[in-house]
Amino acid sequence: MLNSLDAGRRLALRTVLLQLAVAALVGVMFLLKGHREAVSAAAGGFTVALGTALMSVQAFGRLVGGAAAFVRLLLGMLLKWAVVVGGLGLILFQYKLPPLAAVTGLVAAYAVYLAAFRFKG
Numbered sequence: 586m587l588n589s590l591d592a593g594r595r596l597a598l599r600t601v602l603l604q605l606a607v608a609a610l611v612g613v614m615f616l617l618k619g620h621r622e623a624v625s626a627a628a629g630g631f632t633v634a635l636g637t638a639l640m641s642v643q644a645f646g647r648l649v650g651g652a653a654a655f656v657r658l659l660l661g662m663l664l665k666w667a668v669v670v671g672g673l674g675l676i677l678f679q680y681k682l683p684p685l686a687a688v689t690g691l692v693a694a695y696a697v698y699l700a701a702f703r704f705k706g
């Protein structure tokens with residue numbers, strides 16, 4: 586094993602913080618279109634950051650064996666996607682915020698998640 590549990594935790598924390606920053610930035614950029622669009626874009630990004638944070642807590646919670654670690658990772662991913670899909674549903678259907686802004690915030694924050702594994706820091 587090349588990476589420690591602590592390295593995974595640091596990567597997860599850095600990813601969540603970057604996702605929060607991107608969500609805020611996208612929200613500020615959509616402020617030019619209006620208040621509702623800004624809230625929608627920021628909420629879409631924050632939903633992804635919350636899902637990533639919950640997945641990280643589940644996956645990197647404690648040191649376990651290989652099979653248990655895999656199960657914890659799968660449960661974390663399911664939890665993340667439940668939060669993202671549920672949050673997007675709330676944004677679009679419960680609060681009736683603009684969908685384009687919400688999806689833009691979601692995609693921007695998720696792009697940080699994908700880019701985090703390409704660059705070593």
